[in-house]
Amino acid sequence: MQGKLISWQAIRSRVMVFDAALAMIIFLIISIGIVTLYSAGMDFPGRVEGQLRNILIAFSVMWLVANIPPQTLMRFAIPIYTFGVALLIAVALFGTVKKGARRWINVGTDIQPSEIMKIATPLMLAWYFQKREGGLRWKDFIVAAVILGIPVGLIAKQPDLGTALLVVAAGFAVIFLAGLSWRVLITLVLVVAASIPVIWPRLHGYQRDRVMTMIDPTTDPLGKGFHIIQSTIAVGSGGISGKGWQHSTQARLGFVPEQTTDFIFSVFSEEFGFIGNCVLVVLYLLLVIRGLMIAANAPTLFARLMAGSVTMIFFTYAFVNMGMVSGILPVVGVPLPFMSYGGTALVTLGMGGGILMSVQRNRKLVQT
Template sequence: MRVHDGRPLWQRVRPYFAVFDPQLAVIMLMLLSVGLVTLYSAGIAIPGQMTGQARNICMAFLVTWIAANTPPQVMMRIAVPAYALGVALLVAVALFGTIKGGSRRWLTFGIQVQPSEYMKIAMPLMMAWFFQRQQGQLRWHSYLIAALLLAIPVGLIARQPDLGTAMLVVAAGAYVIFLGGLSWKAVAAMGAAACAALPVLWSVMHDYQRDRVLTLIDPYHDPLGKGFHIIQSMIAIGSGGFGGKGWTHGTQAHLEFIPERTTDFIFAVFSEEFGLTGNMVLLVLYLLLIVRGLNIAVNASTFFTRLLAGSITMIYFTYAFVNMGMVSGIVPVVGVPLPFMSYGGTALMTLGLGGGILMSIQHHSRGVRGGAAARAWGATA
């Protein structure tokens, strides 16, 4: 089929897909494929899981494509409105949000949305914009303002309560602050202050949050109660051995000993069925994802894009580390999904949005480098 300018349709459409970074796209597709294989086994007795995840992947692809086609200059312009909208939605949640399972985290507009997920991207956007504006004139009060910008949404999210998402939003903002030039001495001082504040934090934690910390320290103090799920998860991981029990042959998963086996604890299902060998392959995929993201950050053409790409990449790292850590019993259970593998629409779209932003940064940085090279060649010719 041809259009009015004489070019085939695919040639007109191709530029809109040329923004995809091949390396990053392949890694994301491989993780999604591993996730679908594992999800099929984990949710084999749950009707509609695969159909639902296929729909989620299609929506995430659309979000990724839109973000990849959005120039970084546009991202800079929308950073402040995006942050303001996110804070406004969090305030709306606090005032009249929907309560489920004892937590007030959702707004209902015909469909339910979770504004705290949106802040995982809006936060680094805002922080990167702020440090771009402050570049060359950073003072101690700049970091104080940045900390305040971070504390407002984190406080609202923690109040819901949603410790896992609050921790991820803190990480998203903290990565930008550190990459923006915060000294190691200041980081050490804040670490010491955080340790000193632990008794105060303990006193304001909810009972279930304290239980999670105590369960981390000794899951066997209540093996049939609060410690049951994490014990069963660790049994599943250990029973996988070197090569695993085989796809769809995991006993802990199919006998329903593993909690939330299609979402937060999908790593336990994967470990039981594919063993240490599968885990090493999965870790390599996540390592490649992080290396590619950091490479995009290093080669970014502006301070804003370097900070944004670096923060989003480290969010991926935090997602993977926290999820694998909580399922393995080395960090408290905080409800963080495994990137590109856990079932769920909102988290998958957030991850896809981050991937699209990285691709946009890489595409436009490549264009800037190509233009600079062309100008340099012209000057020497």
């Protein structure tokens, strides 16, 4: 009897690894996403079934990572980072070109190595700062900037500005949480602002067009500004309570671009209105708050930095996507977390959720 009890406890400790609050928030967002995708994807057969398959894979990855202690994750930091950078170099040398961008490499199927770096880069930075805990100097932050700059430079060169910005946000969160002073942060902001005249001419033409279109989309309403104009019309036409499920005229008539992926928020806004948007924003805020709570209570510096970085990834995804769909940020191709159709991004987010649950689970194990 005692042997059976021990076996059940061992199985239970491996199966019941999800943080209840975090899992519930993610489940609610995914549920809203499936309902919205069903409406947005009526003209795209197989999207809902495909997304359910992606969700199953993402939750499997989340469960697997949640079972890996942070100490074990730390051992994989250097191999994963090195492997990711090697893949980015391979993409630059002989990657697959699609729509003018060299972002993929064929390994039997096309994969996008830049997605790996959203987790690999903060993982490497967290490992680096853990090794130097208690004796950080300004030189360590320079080394950290180089660790961050290598993948960001390779990703920006593809070009993939959206993913590069996400990697910057995740990596910078680690550097800031490791102890970067506000004085240095303000100096960096001023340096970046002063560098805009130098950076602007080096941007690709379509990247400059996106910024200018964001400032005034009416300058080319039937061309480069068409997508932003139609998206903002969809967001605004939802009013207070929305037009109702499956009644998004902008999406149904084909005016909203990428309505099942990057612009799914415009469909949701048109159907559920301001009230629906408030509910969704609250859920994302709860997701971020729960992530920060897990980070604050993490047992080690590495775990705290990784949890904080993953939380920043969730925040950046949601903020940038809602901002670009609403017309206040340039269109950079960032999906809405746990809602947009897609496999790679959903698996990356699932991995991030697993890291948070691993940190929370091992904090409880340390306490007991």
